[in-house]
Amino acid sequence: xxxxxxxxxxxxxxxxxxxxxxxxxxxxxxxxxxxxxxxxxxxxxxxxxxxxxxxxxxxxxxxxxxxxxxxxxxxxxxxxxxxxxxxxxxxxxxxxxxxxxxxxxxxxxxxxxxxxxxxxxxxxxxxxxxxxxxxxxxxxxxxxxxxxxxxxxxxxxxxxxxxxxxxxxxxxxxxxxxxxxxxxxxxxxxxxxxxxxxxxxxxxxxxxxxxxxxxxxxxxxxxxxxxxxxxxxxxxxxxxxxxxxxxxxxxxxxxxxxxxxxxxxxxxxxxxxxxxxxxxxxxxxxxxxxxxxxxxxxxx
Ligand SMILES: [Fe+2]
Ligand SMILES: [Fe+2]
Numbered sequence: 001x002x003x004x005x006x007x008x009x010x011x012x013x014x015x016x017x018x019x020x021x022x023x024x025x026x027x028x029x030x031x032x033x034x035x036x037x038x039x040x041x042x043x044x045x046x047x048x049x050x051x052x053x054x055x056x057x058x059x060x061x062x063x064x065x066x067x068x069x070x071x072x073x074x075x076x077x078x079x080x081x082x083x084x085x086x087x088x089x090x091x092x093x094x095x096x097x098x099x100x101x102x103x104x105x106x107x108x109x110x111x112x113x114x115x116x117x118x119x120x121x122x123x124x125x126x127x128x129x130x131x132x133x134x135x136x137x138x139x140x141x142x143x144x145x146x147x148x149x150x151x152x153x154x155x156x157x158x159x160x161x162x163x164x165x166x167x168x169x170x171x172x173x174x175x176x177x178x179x180x181x182x183x184x185x186x187x188x189x190x191x192x193x194x195x196x197x198x199x200x201x202x203x204x205x206x207x208x209x210x211x212x213x214x215x216x217x218x219x220x221x222x223x224x225x226x227x228x229x230x231x232x233x234x235x236x237x238x239x240x241x242x243x244x245x246x247x248x249x250x251x252x253x254x255x256x257x258x259x260x261x262x263x264x265x266x267x268x269x270x271x272x273x274x275x276x277x278x279x280x281x282x283x284x285x286x287x288x289x290x291x292x293x294x295x296x297x298x299x300x
Contacts (some may be wrong), residue, residue: 005206006145010092013198017091020194021098028102028187033109036177042116054118057171060238064165065110065174066120067231070132071158071222072107075100077137078221082151085144099188106181113177128226135224140217145199145210152192153218156250159185161241168238197258204263205270211260212273215251215280237295244292247284255281 055062079100086092114120141150159182166178199207220241222228236242255261260277291297 002206003143005203006143006210009199009203009206010144012202013195014091016198017095017195020191020198021091021095024187024191025098027190028184031105031180033105033112033177036109036173036180037112037116038173039116043118045122050118050122052121055120056117057119057169057174060234061165061169061171061174062119063231064161064235064238064240065114065169066125066128067222067225067228067235068158068162068165068178069107069110069114069125070128070225071220072103072110073129074132074137074221074224075103075107076133078103081137081139082147085147095191099191102184102188106184109177109181113173117171117173119171119174132225137221137224141210141214143210143213145196145207146214148192148195148199149207149211149214150218152189152196152254153215153250154221155185155189155192156254157220157241157246158182159189160245160249161235164240164245165235168240193254193257200258200263204265205267208260208263208266208270208273208277211258212277215254215277218246218251233295236291237297242291243284243288247281247288251284252281 057065079096082099083093083096086096088094088097111125114125115122139146139150141147162178162185163182166175166182169175169178196207196211220232222232225231232241239245255277260274263274266274
């Protein structure tokens with residue numbers, strides 16, 4: 001693939017990316033996890049070891065909060081995956097550091113709440129964190145444009161998943177923490193999709209291939225978490241995240257946002273990819289229907 005051309009494109013759009021980063025810093029308000037977590041409800045795990053009966057939210061909610069936390073825990077791997085593509089003092093390197101600082105707060109907030117509220121087994125959580133981080137995470141993407149296509153979809157996916165987990169939690173603190181985290185994920189989504197949009201305006205024929213590669217093979221970053229498939233099925237069943245949500249709330253909105261269907265003046269190869277990209281949502285819906293039939297899920 002046109003590797004050098006991709007880096008040249010990144011260089012060309014870097015003034016727009018500077019602006020996107022400045023807008024992000026203006027827009028985002030700082031928040032402090034300790035102000036959300038009711039510490040006064042915490043009890044000693046030495047005097048009173050954890051027991052499943054201590055949990056106050058449903059097993060599905062426990063699964064989803066833990067899965068979302070373990071996904072956030074793997075941040076060092078995500079940072080490495082992204083930062084390895086860029087010069088540290090470029091706008092891309094500076095953004096990646098700032099983004100990582102914001103992301104780190106998500107696991108701090110979620111872990112604090114889960115430990116204070118006793119809504120997870122603290123030993124199992126720690127063992128799973130160790131296993132998750134030791135396994136690490138890597139994507140099959142090597143082109144820097146793919147990084148931005150992936151992070152666009154991934155940030156929107158985590159925004160939806162965190163928000164949905166908070167909504168079904170029936171727990172005021174979890175709702176508020178997940179709402180706050182989802183706002184951050186949305187800000188990140190706005191940045192990353194803005195970078196892709198700037199590159200599409202400049203050279204759409206070059207950018208469609210990375211978009212196709214990413215959206216046709218997208219996996220959630222939690223794939224290395226112990227028992228991920230079982231946990232993912234649980235959260236799919238309760239409607240926190242599944243193929244239908246991925247199609248309706250992630251893939252279709254990003255395609256619309258980038259105006260993929262309306263792009264003209266493409267090379268023949270890119271025009272073919274444009275068609276293939278536009279078929280991805282219906283392919284996902286077919287997968288969703290198979291899953292729903294298998295699980296006996298009927299949609300209202
Ligand atoms: Fe996050
Ligand atoms: Fe994020």
